[in-house]
Amino acid sequence: MATHLPTLRQLRYLVALAEHRHFGRAAEECFATQSTLSAGLQELESLLGATLVERTKRKVLMTPLGEEVVTRARDLLRAAEDIADLARAGGKPLSMRLRLGVIPTIAPFLLPRALARLRTLYPDLKLALREDLTARLLDRLASGELDAAVLALPYEASEMEMVALATDPFVLVCPPGHPLAARDAVTGGDLAEAELLLLEEGHCLRDHALAACSLPAPKRGEGVLGTSLGTLVQMVASGMGVTLLPMLAVDAGILAGTGLVTRPLAMGGSRRLGLAWRKSSARKDEFRLLGNVLFGR
Incomplete structure:
Protein backbone atom coordinates (compact mmCIF):
# COMPACT_ATOMS: atom_id res chain seq x y z
CA MET A 1 0.00 0.00 0.00
CA ALA A 2 1.43 3.37 -1.01
CA THR A 3 2.40 5.79 1.76
CA HIS A 4 0.47 9.06 1.67
CA LEU A 5 2.82 12.04 1.81
CA PRO A 6 2.19 15.71 2.60
CA THR A 7 1.70 17.95 -0.42
CA LEU A 8 3.78 21.03 -1.10
CA ARG A 9 0.63 23.13 -0.73
CA GLN A 10 -0.02 21.77 2.76
CA LEU A 11 3.60 22.43 3.75
CA ARG A 12 3.44 25.95 2.33
CA TYR A 13 0.33 26.61 4.43
CA LEU A 14 2.13 25.40 7.54
CA VAL A 15 5.25 27.50 6.91
CA ALA A 16 3.16 30.62 6.24
CA LEU A 17 1.22 30.11 9.47
CA ALA A 18 4.44 29.62 11.43
CA GLU A 19 5.80 32.89 10.05
CA HIS A 20 2.67 35.01 10.54
CA ARG A 21 1.06 33.28 13.54
CA HIS A 22 -2.24 34.42 12.08
CA PHE A 23 -4.58 32.41 9.85
CA GLY A 24 -5.81 35.41 7.87
CA ARG A 25 -2.36 36.77 7.00
CA ALA A 26 -1.03 33.30 6.25
CA ALA A 27 -3.93 32.65 3.88
CA GLU A 28 -3.34 35.98 2.15
CA GLU A 29 0.32 35.14 1.56
CA CYS A 30 -0.69 31.77 0.07
CA PHE A 31 -3.42 33.31 -2.13
CA ALA A 32 -5.99 31.10 -0.41
CA THR A 33 -9.07 31.68 1.67
CA GLN A 34 -8.76 31.27 5.41
CA SER A 35 -11.09 28.26 5.36
CA THR A 36 -9.03 26.61 2.61
CA LEU A 37 -5.81 27.11 4.55
CA SER A 38 -7.36 25.82 7.78
CA ALA A 39 -8.76 22.74 6.01
CA GLY A 40 -5.37 22.06 4.39
CA LEU A 41 -3.63 22.16 7.76
CA GLN A 42 -6.21 19.86 9.32
CA GLU A 43 -5.65 17.40 6.44
CA LEU A 44 -1.90 17.58 7.06
CA GLU A 45 -2.32 16.87 10.77
CA SER A 46 -4.69 14.00 10.00
CA LEU A 47 -2.24 12.58 7.47
CA LEU A 48 0.65 12.71 9.96
CA GLY A 49 -1.47 11.64 12.91
CA ALA A 50 -0.13 14.47 15.04
CA THR A 51 -1.01 17.97 16.20
CA LEU A 52 1.21 20.63 14.63
CA VAL A 53 -0.68 23.80 15.56
CA GLU A 54 -2.15 24.92 18.87
CA ARG A 55 -5.25 26.96 18.15
CA THR A 56 -6.65 29.40 20.69
CA LYS A 57 -8.92 32.41 20.34
CA ARG A 58 -6.07 34.84 20.99
CA LYS A 59 -3.01 33.36 19.33
CA VAL A 60 -1.55 30.61 17.17
CA LEU A 61 1.33 28.47 18.45
CA MET A 62 3.35 25.67 16.88
CA THR A 63 3.77 22.48 18.87
CA PRO A 64 7.39 21.24 19.26
CA LEU A 65 6.71 18.71 16.51
CA GLY A 66 5.15 21.47 14.42
CA GLU A 67 8.30 23.58 14.72
CA GLU A 68 10.43 20.65 13.55
CA VAL A 69 8.10 19.96 10.62
CA VAL A 70 8.25 23.66 9.65
CA THR A 71 12.06 23.55 9.56
CA ARG A 72 12.05 20.51 7.26
CA ALA A 73 9.19 21.92 5.19
CA ARG A 74 11.22 25.05 4.42
CA ASP A 75 14.02 22.86 3.04
CA LEU A 76 11.56 20.91 0.88
CA LEU A 77 9.89 24.06 -0.46
CA ARG A 78 13.25 25.64 -1.33
CA ALA A 79 14.29 22.48 -3.19
CA ALA A 80 10.98 22.41 -5.07
CA GLU A 81 11.41 26.06 -6.10
CA ASP A 82 14.93 25.34 -7.34
CA ILE A 83 13.64 22.45 -9.45
CA ALA A 84 10.86 24.60 -10.91
CA ASP A 85 13.29 27.43 -11.70
CA LEU A 86 15.69 25.02 -13.36
CA ALA A 87 12.92 23.59 -15.53
CA ARG A 88 11.59 27.04 -16.47
CA ALA A 89 15.05 28.11 -17.61
CA GLY A 90 14.97 25.36 -20.21
CA GLY A 91 18.74 25.34 -20.44
CA THR A 167 39.39 42.69 -4.62
CA ASP A 168 38.40 46.11 -3.30
CA PRO A 169 41.27 48.08 -1.65
CA PHE A 170 40.67 50.50 1.21
CA VAL A 171 41.99 54.06 1.06
CA LEU A 172 42.21 56.81 3.64
CA VAL A 173 39.92 59.79 3.02
CA CYS A 174 40.74 63.12 4.67
CA PRO A 175 40.59 66.89 4.06
CA PRO A 176 43.50 68.28 1.99
CA GLY A 177 44.82 70.22 5.00
CA HIS A 178 44.93 67.21 7.31
CA PRO A 179 48.42 66.06 8.41
CA LEU A 180 47.86 62.60 6.87
CA ALA A 181 47.18 64.20 3.49
CA ALA A 182 50.93 64.92 3.24
CA ARG A 183 51.82 61.21 3.57
CA ASP A 184 52.63 59.09 0.52
CA ALA A 185 51.01 56.16 2.33
CA VAL A 186 49.27 55.79 5.68
CA THR A 187 50.28 53.20 8.28
CA GLY A 188 48.27 51.46 10.95
CA GLY A 189 50.08 53.56 13.53
CA ASP A 190 48.91 56.73 11.76
CA LEU A 191 45.32 55.53 11.89
CA ALA A 192 45.55 54.51 15.54
CA GLU A 193 46.41 58.14 16.39
CA ALA A 194 43.79 59.70 14.10
CA GLU A 195 40.12 60.46 14.76
CA LEU A 196 38.91 57.54 12.66
CA LEU A 197 35.24 57.65 11.70
CA LEU A 198 33.55 54.28 11.16
CA LEU A 199 30.22 52.82 10.17
CA GLU A 200 27.96 51.73 13.00
CA GLU A 201 27.98 48.14 14.20
CA GLY A 202 26.30 45.64 11.90
CA HIS A 203 28.09 46.78 8.76
CA CYS A 204 30.67 44.19 7.74
CA LEU A 205 32.74 46.91 6.03
CA ARG A 206 33.52 48.30 9.49
CA ASP A 207 35.04 44.97 10.57
CA HIS A 208 36.85 44.44 7.25
CA ALA A 209 38.40 47.91 7.37
CA LEU A 210 39.62 47.47 10.93
CA ALA A 211 40.99 44.00 10.17
CA ALA A 212 42.76 45.26 7.04
CA CYS A 213 44.62 47.83 9.16
CA SER A 214 45.11 45.52 12.18
CA LEU A 215 43.18 47.96 14.36
CA PRO A 216 41.09 46.91 17.38
CA ALA A 217 37.37 47.54 17.29
CA PRO A 218 36.26 50.48 19.46
CA LYS A 219 34.46 49.60 22.65
CA ARG A 220 30.68 49.92 22.53
CA GLY A 221 29.69 53.57 22.80
CA GLU A 222 33.13 54.87 21.86
CA GLY A 223 33.95 56.79 18.71
CA VAL A 224 31.84 58.60 16.13
CA LEU A 225 29.75 56.29 13.95
CA GLY A 226 28.09 56.84 10.58
CA THR A 227 25.03 55.12 9.16
CA SER A 228 26.27 55.01 5.56
CA LEU A 229 29.35 55.72 3.47
CA GLY A 230 27.74 58.94 2.26
CA THR A 231 27.30 60.07 5.86
CA LEU A 232 30.95 59.29 6.64
CA VAL A 233 32.04 61.40 3.67
CA GLN A 234 30.02 64.37 4.89
CA MET A 235 31.40 63.97 8.41
CA VAL A 236 34.97 64.02 7.08
CA ALA A 237 34.18 67.02 4.86
CA SER A 238 32.95 68.90 7.94
CA GLY A 239 36.25 68.31 9.74
CA MET A 240 35.14 65.64 12.22
CA GLY A 241 37.95 63.23 11.37
CA VAL A 242 39.17 60.81 8.71
CA THR A 243 37.72 57.57 7.40
CA LEU A 244 38.47 54.47 5.35
CA LEU A 245 36.52 53.91 2.15
CA PRO A 246 36.54 51.05 -0.35
CA MET A 247 37.96 51.99 -3.74
CA LEU A 248 34.71 50.80 -5.33
CA ALA A 249 32.89 53.76 -3.75
CA VAL A 250 35.64 56.24 -4.60
CA ASP A 251 35.74 55.14 -8.25
CA ALA A 252 31.95 55.53 -8.39
CA GLY A 253 32.30 59.22 -7.44
CA ILE A 254 31.28 59.30 -3.77
CA LEU A 255 33.81 62.11 -3.13
CA ALA A 256 32.67 64.30 -6.02
CA GLY A 257 32.34 67.95 -5.03
CA THR A 258 33.74 67.47 -1.51
CA GLY A 259 37.38 68.45 -2.09
CA LEU A 260 38.49 65.48 0.01
CA VAL A 261 41.66 63.58 -0.89
CA THR A 262 42.62 59.91 -0.67
CA ARG A 263 45.84 58.26 0.40
CA PRO A 264 46.78 54.58 -0.01
CA LEU A 265 47.36 52.33 2.97
CA ALA A 266 50.93 51.19 3.50
CA MET A 267 49.68 47.76 4.58
CA GLY A 268 47.61 47.42 1.38
CA GLY A 269 44.39 46.47 3.16
CA SER A 270 41.37 45.38 1.12
CA ARG A 271 38.13 43.45 1.19
Missing part, protein backbone atom coordinates in the same frame (compact mmCIF):
# COMPACT_ATOMS: atom_id res chain seq x y z
CA LYS A 92 18.92 29.08 -21.17
CA PRO A 93 20.90 30.87 -18.43
CA LEU A 94 19.69 34.03 -16.68
CA SER A 95 16.34 33.98 -18.42
CA MET A 96 13.91 33.96 -15.48
CA ARG A 97 13.26 35.46 -12.06
CA LEU A 98 16.23 35.92 -9.76
CA ARG A 99 15.97 37.50 -6.29
CA LEU A 100 19.29 39.12 -5.45
CA GLY A 101 20.39 40.67 -2.19
CA VAL A 102 23.15 43.30 -2.06
CA ILE A 103 24.78 44.98 0.95
CA PRO A 104 24.55 48.80 1.08
CA THR A 105 28.33 49.36 0.89
CA ILE A 106 28.31 47.69 -2.54
CA ALA A 107 24.87 48.26 -4.08
CA PRO A 108 24.97 51.95 -5.12
CA PHE A 109 28.52 51.73 -6.43
CA LEU A 110 28.45 48.44 -8.33
CA LEU A 111 24.90 48.08 -9.60
CA PRO A 112 24.40 51.05 -11.98
CA ARG A 113 26.95 49.81 -14.51
CA ALA A 114 26.50 46.11 -13.72
CA LEU A 115 22.74 46.17 -14.28
CA ALA A 116 23.23 47.84 -17.65
CA ARG A 117 25.53 44.98 -18.65
CA LEU A 118 22.99 42.42 -17.44
CA ARG A 119 20.14 44.03 -19.42
CA THR A 120 22.23 44.02 -22.56
CA LEU A 121 23.50 40.45 -22.26
CA TYR A 122 20.43 38.81 -20.67
CA PRO A 123 17.30 40.81 -21.52
CA ASP A 124 14.98 38.01 -20.34
CA LEU A 125 16.32 38.10 -16.78
CA LYS A 126 13.73 39.30 -14.24
CA LEU A 127 15.85 40.65 -11.41
CA ALA A 128 14.38 41.58 -8.02
CA LEU A 129 16.80 43.45 -5.74
CA ARG A 130 16.91 43.79 -1.96
CA GLU A 131 19.46 45.96 -0.15
CA ASP A 132 20.21 45.06 3.47
CA LEU A 133 22.96 44.22 5.94
CA THR A 134 24.86 40.96 5.50
CA ALA A 135 23.33 39.05 8.41
CA ARG A 136 19.77 39.81 7.33
CA LEU A 137 20.49 38.96 3.70
CA LEU A 138 21.91 35.60 4.71
CA ASP A 139 18.83 34.91 6.85
CA ARG A 140 16.63 35.63 3.82
CA LEU A 141 18.87 33.50 1.65
CA ALA A 142 18.62 30.60 4.10
CA SER A 143 14.82 30.89 4.27
CA GLY A 144 14.47 30.89 0.47
CA GLU A 145 13.34 34.53 0.17
CA LEU A 146 16.49 35.30 -1.85
CA ASP A 147 18.31 33.23 -4.47
CA ALA A 148 21.77 34.79 -4.14
CA ALA A 149 23.50 37.73 -2.45
CA VAL A 150 26.38 40.06 -3.29
CA LEU A 151 28.54 40.34 -0.16
CA ALA A 152 31.91 41.49 1.13
CA LEU A 153 34.09 38.60 2.23
CA PRO A 154 35.18 36.94 4.40
CA TYR A 155 31.95 36.23 6.27
CA GLU A 156 31.21 33.02 8.15
CA ALA A 157 28.15 31.17 6.86
CA SER A 158 28.79 27.43 6.69
CA GLU A 159 25.52 26.57 4.93
CA MET A 160 26.33 28.90 2.02
CA GLU A 161 28.62 28.53 -0.94
CA MET A 162 30.61 31.69 -1.59
CA VAL A 163 32.87 32.72 -4.43
CA ALA A 164 35.18 35.75 -4.36
CA LEU A 165 35.11 37.70 -7.63
CA ALA A 166 36.97 40.97 -7.00
CA ARG A 272 36.96 40.78 -1.25
CA LEU A 273 33.66 41.07 -3.09
CA GLY A 274 31.70 38.07 -4.18
CA LEU A 275 28.48 36.13 -4.44
CA ALA A 276 26.80 33.71 -2.02
CA TRP A 277 24.05 31.13 -2.53
CA ARG A 278 22.68 28.07 -0.76
CA LYS A 279 24.82 24.96 -1.13
CA SER A 280 21.65 23.04 -2.00
CA SER A 281 20.71 25.33 -4.92
CA ALA A 282 20.37 23.77 -8.37
CA ARG A 283 21.36 27.06 -10.04
CA LYS A 284 25.05 27.21 -9.08
CA ASP A 285 26.35 27.52 -12.65
CA GLU A 286 23.88 30.32 -13.31
CA PHE A 287 24.94 32.20 -10.18
CA ARG A 288 28.60 31.95 -11.15
CA LEU A 289 27.72 33.44 -14.53
CA LEU A 290 25.76 36.21 -12.80
CA GLY A 291 28.73 37.02 -10.58
CA ASN A 292 31.09 37.23 -13.54
CA VAL A 293 28.75 39.65 -15.31
CA LEU A 294 28.21 41.80 -12.22
CA PHE A 295 31.94 42.20 -11.66
CA GLY A 296 32.88 42.53 -15.33
CA ARG A 297 34.93 39.34 -15.49
Whole structure:
Protein backbone atom coordinates (compact mmCIF):
# COMPACT_ATOMS: atom_id res chain seq x y z
CA MET A 1 0.00 0.00 0.00
CA ALA A 2 1.43 3.37 -1.01
CA THR A 3 2.40 5.79 1.76
CA HIS A 4 0.47 9.06 1.67
CA LEU A 5 2.82 12.04 1.81
CA PRO A 6 2.19 15.71 2.60
CA THR A 7 1.70 17.95 -0.42
CA LEU A 8 3.78 21.03 -1.10
CA ARG A 9 0.63 23.13 -0.73
CA GLN A 10 -0.02 21.77 2.76
CA LEU A 11 3.60 22.43 3.75
CA ARG A 12 3.44 25.95 2.33
CA TYR A 13 0.33 26.61 4.43
CA LEU A 14 2.13 25.40 7.54
CA VAL A 15 5.25 27.50 6.91
CA ALA A 16 3.16 30.62 6.24
CA LEU A 17 1.22 30.11 9.47
CA ALA A 18 4.44 29.62 11.43
CA GLU A 19 5.80 32.89 10.05
CA HIS A 20 2.67 35.01 10.54
CA ARG A 21 1.06 33.28 13.54
CA HIS A 22 -2.24 34.42 12.08
CA PHE A 23 -4.58 32.41 9.85
CA GLY A 24 -5.81 35.41 7.87
CA ARG A 25 -2.36 36.77 7.00
CA ALA A 26 -1.03 33.30 6.25
CA ALA A 27 -3.93 32.65 3.88
CA GLU A 28 -3.34 35.98 2.15
CA GLU A 29 0.32 35.14 1.56
CA CYS A 30 -0.69 31.77 0.07
CA PHE A 31 -3.42 33.31 -2.13
CA ALA A 32 -5.99 31.10 -0.41
CA THR A 33 -9.07 31.68 1.67
CA GLN A 34 -8.76 31.27 5.41
CA SER A 35 -11.09 28.26 5.36
CA THR A 36 -9.03 26.61 2.61
CA LEU A 37 -5.81 27.11 4.55
CA SER A 38 -7.36 25.82 7.78
CA ALA A 39 -8.76 22.74 6.01
CA GLY A 40 -5.37 22.06 4.39
CA LEU A 41 -3.63 22.16 7.76
CA GLN A 42 -6.21 19.86 9.32
CA GLU A 43 -5.65 17.40 6.44
CA LEU A 44 -1.90 17.58 7.06
CA GLU A 45 -2.32 16.87 10.77
CA SER A 46 -4.69 14.00 10.00
CA LEU A 47 -2.24 12.58 7.47
CA LEU A 48 0.65 12.71 9.96
CA GLY A 49 -1.47 11.64 12.91
CA ALA A 50 -0.13 14.47 15.04
CA THR A 51 -1.01 17.97 16.20
CA LEU A 52 1.21 20.63 14.63
CA VAL A 53 -0.68 23.80 15.56
CA GLU A 54 -2.15 24.92 18.87
CA ARG A 55 -5.25 26.96 18.15
CA THR A 56 -6.65 29.40 20.69
CA LYS A 57 -8.92 32.41 20.34
CA ARG A 58 -6.07 34.84 20.99
CA LYS A 59 -3.01 33.36 19.33
CA VAL A 60 -1.55 30.61 17.17
CA LEU A 61 1.33 28.47 18.45
CA MET A 62 3.35 25.67 16.88
CA THR A 63 3.77 22.48 18.87
CA PRO A 64 7.39 21.24 19.26
CA LEU A 65 6.71 18.71 16.51
CA GLY A 66 5.15 21.47 14.42
CA GLU A 67 8.30 23.58 14.72
CA GLU A 68 10.43 20.65 13.55
CA VAL A 69 8.10 19.96 10.62
CA VAL A 70 8.25 23.66 9.65
CA THR A 71 12.06 23.55 9.56
CA ARG A 72 12.05 20.51 7.26
CA ALA A 73 9.19 21.92 5.19
CA ARG A 74 11.22 25.05 4.42
CA ASP A 75 14.02 22.86 3.04
CA LEU A 76 11.56 20.91 0.88
CA LEU A 77 9.89 24.06 -0.46
CA ARG A 78 13.25 25.64 -1.33
CA ALA A 79 14.29 22.48 -3.19
CA ALA A 80 10.98 22.41 -5.07
CA GLU A 81 11.41 26.06 -6.10
CA ASP A 82 14.93 25.34 -7.34
CA ILE A 83 13.64 22.45 -9.45
CA ALA A 84 10.86 24.60 -10.91
CA ASP A 85 13.29 27.43 -11.70
CA LEU A 86 15.69 25.02 -13.36
CA ALA A 87 12.92 23.59 -15.53
CA ARG A 88 11.59 27.04 -16.47
CA ALA A 89 15.05 28.11 -17.61
CA GLY A 90 14.97 25.36 -20.21
CA GLY A 91 18.74 25.34 -20.44
CA LYS A 92 18.92 29.08 -21.17
CA PRO A 93 20.90 30.87 -18.43
CA LEU A 94 19.69 34.03 -16.68
CA SER A 95 16.34 33.98 -18.42
CA MET A 96 13.91 33.96 -15.48
CA ARG A 97 13.26 35.46 -12.06
CA LEU A 98 16.23 35.92 -9.76
CA ARG A 99 15.97 37.50 -6.29
CA LEU A 100 19.29 39.12 -5.45
CA GLY A 101 20.39 40.67 -2.19
CA VAL A 102 23.15 43.30 -2.06
CA ILE A 103 24.78 44.98 0.95
CA PRO A 104 24.55 48.80 1.08
CA THR A 105 28.33 49.36 0.89
CA ILE A 106 28.31 47.69 -2.54
CA ALA A 107 24.87 48.26 -4.08
CA PRO A 108 24.97 51.95 -5.12
CA PHE A 109 28.52 51.73 -6.43
CA LEU A 110 28.45 48.44 -8.33
CA LEU A 111 24.90 48.08 -9.60
CA PRO A 112 24.40 51.05 -11.98
CA ARG A 113 26.95 49.81 -14.51
CA ALA A 114 26.50 46.11 -13.72
CA LEU A 115 22.74 46.17 -14.28
CA ALA A 116 23.23 47.84 -17.65
CA ARG A 117 25.53 44.98 -18.65
CA LEU A 118 22.99 42.42 -17.44
CA ARG A 119 20.14 44.03 -19.42
CA THR A 120 22.23 44.02 -22.56
CA LEU A 121 23.50 40.45 -22.26
CA TYR A 122 20.43 38.81 -20.67
CA PRO A 123 17.30 40.81 -21.52
CA ASP A 124 14.98 38.01 -20.34
CA LEU A 125 16.32 38.10 -16.78
CA LYS A 126 13.73 39.30 -14.24
CA LEU A 127 15.85 40.65 -11.41
CA ALA A 128 14.38 41.58 -8.02
CA LEU A 129 16.80 43.45 -5.74
CA ARG A 130 16.91 43.79 -1.96
CA GLU A 131 19.46 45.96 -0.15
CA ASP A 132 20.21 45.06 3.47
CA LEU A 133 22.96 44.22 5.94
CA THR A 134 24.86 40.96 5.50
CA ALA A 135 23.33 39.05 8.41
CA ARG A 136 19.77 39.81 7.33
CA LEU A 137 20.49 38.96 3.70
CA LEU A 138 21.91 35.60 4.71
CA ASP A 139 18.83 34.91 6.85
CA ARG A 140 16.63 35.63 3.82
CA LEU A 141 18.87 33.50 1.65
CA ALA A 142 18.62 30.60 4.10
CA SER A 143 14.82 30.89 4.27
CA GLY A 144 14.47 30.89 0.47
CA GLU A 145 13.34 34.53 0.17
CA LEU A 146 16.49 35.30 -1.85
CA ASP A 147 18.31 33.23 -4.47
CA ALA A 148 21.77 34.79 -4.14
CA ALA A 149 23.50 37.73 -2.45
CA VAL A 150 26.38 40.06 -3.29
CA LEU A 151 28.54 40.34 -0.16
CA ALA A 152 31.91 41.49 1.13
CA LEU A 153 34.09 38.60 2.23
CA PRO A 154 35.18 36.94 4.40
CA TYR A 155 31.95 36.23 6.27
CA GLU A 156 31.21 33.02 8.15
CA ALA A 157 28.15 31.17 6.86
CA SER A 158 28.79 27.43 6.69
CA GLU A 159 25.52 26.57 4.93
CA MET A 160 26.33 28.90 2.02
CA GLU A 161 28.62 28.53 -0.94
CA MET A 162 30.61 31.69 -1.59
CA VAL A 163 32.87 32.72 -4.43
CA ALA A 164 35.18 35.75 -4.36
CA LEU A 165 35.11 37.70 -7.63
CA ALA A 166 36.97 40.97 -7.00
CA THR A 167 39.39 42.69 -4.62
CA ASP A 168 38.40 46.11 -3.30
CA PRO A 169 41.27 48.08 -1.65
CA PHE A 170 40.67 50.50 1.21
CA VAL A 171 41.99 54.06 1.06
CA LEU A 172 42.21 56.81 3.64
CA VAL A 173 39.92 59.79 3.02
CA CYS A 174 40.74 63.12 4.67
CA PRO A 175 40.59 66.89 4.06
CA PRO A 176 43.50 68.28 1.99
CA GLY A 177 44.82 70.22 5.00
CA HIS A 178 44.93 67.21 7.31
CA PRO A 179 48.42 66.06 8.41
CA LEU A 180 47.86 62.60 6.87
CA ALA A 181 47.18 64.20 3.49
CA ALA A 182 50.93 64.92 3.24
CA ARG A 183 51.82 61.21 3.57
CA ASP A 184 52.63 59.09 0.52
CA ALA A 185 51.01 56.16 2.33
CA VAL A 186 49.27 55.79 5.68
CA THR A 187 50.28 53.20 8.28
CA GLY A 188 48.27 51.46 10.95
CA GLY A 189 50.08 53.56 13.53
CA ASP A 190 48.91 56.73 11.76
CA LEU A 191 45.32 55.53 11.89
CA ALA A 192 45.55 54.51 15.54
CA GLU A 193 46.41 58.14 16.39
CA ALA A 194 43.79 59.70 14.10
CA GLU A 195 40.12 60.46 14.76
CA LEU A 196 38.91 57.54 12.66
CA LEU A 197 35.24 57.65 11.70
CA LEU A 198 33.55 54.28 11.16
CA LEU A 199 30.22 52.82 10.17
CA GLU A 200 27.96 51.73 13.00
CA GLU A 201 27.98 48.14 14.20
CA GLY A 202 26.30 45.64 11.90
CA HIS A 203 28.09 46.78 8.76
CA CYS A 204 30.67 44.19 7.74
CA LEU A 205 32.74 46.91 6.03
CA ARG A 206 33.52 48.30 9.49
CA ASP A 207 35.04 44.97 10.57
CA HIS A 208 36.85 44.44 7.25
CA ALA A 209 38.40 47.91 7.37
CA LEU A 210 39.62 47.47 10.93
CA ALA A 211 40.99 44.00 10.17
CA ALA A 212 42.76 45.26 7.04
CA CYS A 213 44.62 47.83 9.16
CA SER A 214 45.11 45.52 12.18
CA LEU A 215 43.18 47.96 14.36
CA PRO A 216 41.09 46.91 17.38
CA ALA A 217 37.37 47.54 17.29
CA PRO A 218 36.26 50.48 19.46
CA LYS A 219 34.46 49.60 22.65
CA ARG A 220 30.68 49.92 22.53
CA GLY A 221 29.69 53.57 22.80
CA GLU A 222 33.13 54.87 21.86
CA GLY A 223 33.95 56.79 18.71
CA VAL A 224 31.84 58.60 16.13
CA LEU A 225 29.75 56.29 13.95
CA GLY A 226 28.09 56.84 10.58
CA THR A 227 25.03 55.12 9.16
CA SER A 228 26.27 55.01 5.56
CA LEU A 229 29.35 55.72 3.47
CA GLY A 230 27.74 58.94 2.26
CA THR A 231 27.30 60.07 5.86
CA LEU A 232 30.95 59.29 6.64
CA VAL A 233 32.04 61.40 3.67
CA GLN A 234 30.02 64.37 4.89
CA MET A 235 31.40 63.97 8.41
CA VAL A 236 34.97 64.02 7.08
CA ALA A 237 34.18 67.02 4.86
CA SER A 238 32.95 68.90 7.94
CA GLY A 239 36.25 68.31 9.74
CA MET A 240 35.14 65.64 12.22
CA GLY A 241 37.95 63.23 11.37
CA VAL A 242 39.17 60.81 8.71
CA THR A 243 37.72 57.57 7.40
CA LEU A 244 38.47 54.47 5.35
CA LEU A 245 36.52 53.91 2.15
CA PRO A 246 36.54 51.05 -0.35
CA MET A 247 37.96 51.99 -3.74
CA LEU A 248 34.71 50.80 -5.33
CA ALA A 249 32.89 53.76 -3.75
CA VAL A 250 35.64 56.24 -4.60
CA ASP A 251 35.74 55.14 -8.25
CA ALA A 252 31.95 55.53 -8.39
CA GLY A 253 32.30 59.22 -7.44
CA ILE A 254 31.28 59.30 -3.77
CA LEU A 255 33.81 62.11 -3.13
CA ALA A 256 32.67 64.30 -6.02
CA GLY A 257 32.34 67.95 -5.03
CA THR A 258 33.74 67.47 -1.51
CA GLY A 259 37.38 68.45 -2.09
CA LEU A 260 38.49 65.48 0.01
CA VAL A 261 41.66 63.58 -0.89
CA THR A 262 42.62 59.91 -0.67
CA ARG A 263 45.84 58.26 0.40
CA PRO A 264 46.78 54.58 -0.01
CA LEU A 265 47.36 52.33 2.97
CA ALA A 266 50.93 51.19 3.50
CA MET A 267 49.68 47.76 4.58
CA GLY A 268 47.61 47.42 1.38
CA GLY A 269 44.39 46.47 3.16
CA SER A 270 41.37 45.38 1.12
CA ARG A 271 38.13 43.45 1.19
CA ARG A 272 36.96 40.78 -1.25
CA LEU A 273 33.66 41.07 -3.09
CA GLY A 274 31.70 38.07 -4.18
CA LEU A 275 28.48 36.13 -4.44
CA ALA A 276 26.80 33.71 -2.02
CA TRP A 277 24.05 31.13 -2.53
CA ARG A 278 22.68 28.07 -0.76
CA LYS A 279 24.82 24.96 -1.13
CA SER A 280 21.65 23.04 -2.00
CA SER A 281 20.71 25.33 -4.92
CA ALA A 282 20.37 23.77 -8.37
CA ARG A 283 21.36 27.06 -10.04
CA LYS A 284 25.05 27.21 -9.08
CA ASP A 285 26.35 27.52 -12.65
CA GLU A 286 23.88 30.32 -13.31
CA PHE A 287 24.94 32.20 -10.18
CA ARG A 288 28.60 31.95 -11.15
CA LEU A 289 27.72 33.44 -14.53
CA LEU A 290 25.76 36.21 -12.80
CA GLY A 291 28.73 37.02 -10.58
CA ASN A 292 31.09 37.23 -13.54
CA VAL A 293 28.75 39.65 -15.31
CA LEU A 294 28.21 41.80 -12.22
CA PHE A 295 31.94 42.20 -11.66
CA GLY A 296 32.88 42.53 -15.33
CA ARG A 297 34.93 39.34 -15.49
